[in-house]
Amino acid sequence: MRELKKYRWKQVFLFAVIICMIFAGRLHAILADTYTDGRIVVKHEELKVKKNGQYIQGQHPYELQGNSITNALSYIYFEEKGLLKKTGTLRVFQDDEIRKLVPLIIQAFSVATPSQVVAVSSFSERMLLTDQQNYCILFIFDNSLNIVFSRVHMFQTYNDAMSEKKRYTATRENPVRTKKSRFWKLVPTTGQRLEPHHENWLVIDLSDKIYQQPLAQRVGTVEEKIKVGTSDLDARLKKLEEKMGAADESKTPQPSTPANELREDSKMKSKLTLLREMVNEGIISAEDYDHKKAKMLREAMEDMSIKEQLQEIKDLKSEGLITESDYAEKKKELLDRF
Structure with a gap:
């Protein structure tokens, strides 16, 4: 009788161990x-x-x-x-x-x-x-x-x-x-x-x-995008800037009037618009555009007041030339400096 009870206890113990293992396995899964x-x-x-x-x-x-x-x-x-x-x-x-x-x-x-x-x-x-x-x-x-x-x-x-x-x-x-x-x-x-x-x-x-291919270095913030530019990308963008500058100089200067000033877009907006057109035509890549855009957001508005910069990025966002995240990031930076 004792041996029978001992055998049953062993069965119960083994059954409990098996149940615990199954539960643990399911929990792990x-x-x-x-x-x-x-x-x-x-x-x-x-x-x-x-x-x-x-x-x-x-x-x-x-x-x-x-x-x-x-x-x-x-x-x-x-x-x-x-x-x-x-x-x-x-x-x-x-x-x-x-x-x-x-x-x-x-x-x-x-x-x-x-x-x-x-x-x-x-x-x-x-x-x-x-x-x-x-x-x-x-x-x-x-x-x-x-x-x-x-x-x-x-x-x-x-x-x-x-x-x-x-x-x-x-x-x-x-x-x-x-x-x-x-x-x-x-x-x-x-x-x-x-x-x-x-x-x-x-x-x-x-x-x-x-x-x-090896991983391309990809980064997200404006500050990082400026640092990431390769020499090849910078060289191509430099040539692009020279062409854009030559095109601006070739235009016949017109007398400055209040009406002309109202119609004239900012240089930054004009450049980004031209760059966007080049992306759509396949002349430059979206990465080229993002790199140049990030650089301009950091450097091209240094001679403007904070109020003017805020208005500028608001206009660029409404035109779809910068993203909501670009706008939010730049606005936060400007407000922190205010």
């Missing part, structure tokens, strides 16, 4: 499949992905290289739609987002299962109490990186963001079921193509040499 950095969230999702009429599974787990995924995220562009759209192409992910996203995405892919995708929720161009949100899923199929978006730079207030955070774990948004947006569409570049019948689904060939 719950904690391990979500990776965060501030308000950026990268997690595994069990979502069905249909491609060419058939459900597929990803080639996971997958070891991504840091330079490949960084370059891939850096070269994702979109165009806005609608009457109030900005002209030209815009980057989906900003520099601060990419720096936070890359290690989280690499980690998520390294342990993802074939039935899982990597879901990304991030925010860009933070301005006071507002954000612009990106939401997408990533998976590897046919040796290519697939990125499918359901939100690109979606405007959110602080309350919207908090509500989103609360319901994030309860919802499973599937961007694959979306084919396009009324407000934006992705623009493929080198080594990229759109999935047929989708404006929100990029297929990226990571073996393309552009994604194998």
